[in-house]
Amino acid sequence: MSDAQERAFAELSDRYLLTVPRGAASTSVHPDARLDAAGEYGRTAPLIVEVGSGQGHAIVHAAATRPRDDFLAVEVFRAGLARTMLGAERAGAHNLRLVEANAPEVLEHFVPEASVAELWVFFPDPWHKSRHVKRRLVKPGFGALAERVLKDGGMLRLATDWEDYALQIREVLDDESGFERDFAGEWAPRFDGRVLTSFERKGAAQGRAIRDLAYRRRPRR
Incomplete structure (x- = not known):
């Protein structure tokens, strides 16, 4: 991290x-760990979770413009967490909290069942080399984790600029009985709550199509 990011991490954490x-690793989550949202945010409000929040552009913008909702950013890279905290402080987004941990473990253990109104996965690492595809976040098994944390009727929103990953995501989630598509045709319209970032512009400039997907959590039986 830069000196400014080091200071932000120390002063804003x-x-x-x-x-x-x-658990065993520095970014793991103990199986007994649980988020007390009302205690952390000081109120009861809809909870929006972004996994792989990167530098926090999307979630800081959302938290600043949706003060009645609570937001949780999940990221493992400290530089990204520091930038997110700096952005939140500048924007006065005090309805935002961050978790430094592996996303699957956060969804499996830390976030309570049926507590999330929206779950966001925007531009996850594509791991585009064939030998690395198995490292992707959205693969068989991810749907069950998303189903666990989402409320009935809750939304799972995703976006990627890698076509083969978009196809994989759609195949994985179409096979999940707990979800139904919230879009017609091949792809969802661009989610207007997702701020346009330099990362997305770069992907588009390189000729990669931006693919959005949206799935709604079916009611539990």
């Missing part, structure tokens, strides 16, 4: 970064 009981 107490306000934004949640303390998470760990």
Whole structure:
């Protein structure tokens, strides 16, 4: 991290970064760890979770413009977390909290069942080399984790600029009985709550189509 990011991490962590009981690794989550949303945010409000929040552009913008909702950013890279905290502080987005942890473990253990109104996965690492595809976040098994945390009727919103990953995501989620498509045709319209970032512009400039997908959590039986 840069010196400014180091300072941000040191000075802002107490306000934004949640303390998470760990498992074996520094970014793991202990199976008994649970988020107390009302305690952390000081109220009861719809909870929106972004996994792989990167530098926080999307979630900081959303938190600043949707003050009645609560937001949780999940990221493992400290530089991204520091930038997110700096952005939140500038924007006055005090309804935002961050978790430094592996996303699958956060969804499996830390976030309570049926507590999330929206789950966002925007431009996850494509791991585009064939030998690395198995590292992708959205693969068989991810749907069950998303189903667990989403409320009935909750939304799973995704976006990627890698065509083969978009096809994989759609195949994985179409096979999940707990979800139904919230779009007609091949792809969902661009989610207007997702701020346009330099990362997305770069992908488009390189000729990669931006693919959005949206799935709604079916009611539990």
